[in-house]
Amino acid sequence: MIDLRSDTVTLPSDEMRQAAHDAEVGDDVYGGDPTVNELEARAAELFGKEAGLFVPSGTMGNQIAARVHTEPGQEALVDAKAHVYKWEVGGFAQLSSLQVRAYDAGERGAPTPEQVREHLKEESLHIAGTGLLCLENTHNARGGIAIPKADIDAAAQAAHDHGVPVHLDGARVLNACVALDEDPADMAEHVDSVMFCLSKGLGAPVGSMLVGTEEFIAQATRVRKQFGGGMRQAGIIAAPGLVALDNVERLADDHENAKILAEGLDAVEGLSVPTPDTNIVVVDSEEKEMTSDEFVALCESVDVLGGGFGEYHTRLTTNLNVSQADVEEAVERIGDAVESR
Ligand SMILES: *Cc1c(COP(=O)(O)O)cnc(C)c1O
Numbered sequence: 001m002i003d004l005r006s007d008t009v010t011l012p013s014d015e016m017r018q019a020a021h022d023a024e025v026g027d028d029v030y031g032g033d034p035t036v037n038e039l040e041a042r043a044a045e046l047f048g049k050e051a052g053l054f055v056p057s058g059t060m061g062n063q064i065a066a067r068v069h070t071e072p073g074q075e076a077l078v079d080a081k082a083h084v085y086k087w088e089v090g091g092f093a094q095l096s097s098l099q100v101r102a103y104d105a106g107e108r109g110a111p112t113p114e115q116v117r118e119h120l121k122e123e124s125l126h127i128a129g130t131g132l133l134c135l136e137n138t139h140n141a142r143g144g145i146a147i148p149k150a151d152i153d154a155a156a157q158a159a160h161d162h163g164v165p166v167h168l169d170g171a172r173v174l175n176a177c178v179a180l181d182e183d184p185a186d187m188a189e190h191v192d193s194v195m196f197c198l199s200k201g202l203g204a205p206v207g208s209m210l211v212g213t214e215e216f217i218a219q220a221t222r223v224r225k226q227f228g229g230g231m232r233q234a235g236i237i238a239a240p241g242l243v244a245l246d247n248v249e250r251l252a253d254d255h256e257n258a259k260i261l262a263e264g265l266d267a268v269e270g271l272s273v274p275t276p277d278t279n280i281v282v283v284d285s286e287e288k289e290m291t292s293d294e295f296v297a298l299c300e301s302v303d304v305l306g307g308g309f310g311e312y313h314t315r316l317t318t319n320l321n322v323s324q325a326d327v328e329e330a331v332e333r334i335g336d337a338v339e340s341r
Helices: 014-022 034-046 058-069 093-098 111-119 150-159 173-180 214-226 235-249 252-267 293-300 325-338
Strands: 049-054 076-078 100-102 130-136 164-167 195-199 208-210 280-284 313-317
Touching: 014 195, 014 235, 034 049, 034 208, 034 235, 049 058, 049 214, 058 093, 058 164, 058 195, 058 214, 076 093, 093 100, 093 130, 100 111, 130 150, 130 313, 150 164, 173 195, 173 252, 208 214, 252 280, 252 313, 293 313, 293 325, 313 325
Parallel strands: 076 100, 076 130, 130 164, 164 195
Antiparallel strands: 049 208, 195 208, 280 313
16 A cells, blocks of 8 residues: 555654653653653754754644734634635634634745735724734645745734734745755744644654744643643653754655656646646646545555545645655556546
């Protein structure tokens, strides 16, 4: 089985299991887990921020950030295809009492400063003011787009000019940094907080990180507790996260494999597959008159797994457990299956 459903399906390496076994632990709710503390310090340093917080999931990290940055009744400005809007179960509304203003950030996934200004709302007797701009990099639903630092900076600057804080949903921001050869601290320079996932391309079994100022992280720690995310001997799961941080440069392999996969499938008649920026390959099977459900089923019949991504679009994600030989094999199997359909 070649599993390309997501980069979350990766299994922890022997080194990660060993690190979990050997981890020095304590009660992290009391700040007493040295392994968690080390992971939080390393994450903060990597992104050039004052402090870090280990959270159980990327979703919780984003939701905590929204709560800390805003007041109930404000607006959160997000792309209509943002993860926080599409796939976090309406959390902004329920957990932070935010009204979401979803606009179209365009194919490349980042708003222009003009777009940001156009959608920012000044609070008044009648109007909910904007309390947060949320950006996403890489942009998942738009096909793993790696957004350059300059575009993140420009959008963030436009928000800051109006006193609006900026959170970066950077579940895969390290993929963007590797693809663009950008230092994570530079990428994060003008955003107030960043969430990134250890459990995706980096291969850890559990966990994400939130980074920002000391004050932001102090408040985030309280909100994490309130959301039920205060963990005790969490060093057991933080230790594989430390190993995962050694996997950053390896993300380039996933990107290379994604290009091979995309080029191979694009050559199959009836499929259209743009060259990916990172590890997310989006296959358009409309010309072959195959819905995504049909294409996913066809892939499954030849032991390749993918995920639906719109009516005629399917997402295939390269990951740590998939080699170049695997993606070449996937191209061959899918190509044969599509041609004989
Ligand atoms: C996966 C993902 C998340 C959420 O991470 P979980 O750990 O699955 O909760 C948030 N944002 C983006 C862009 C993602 O791809």
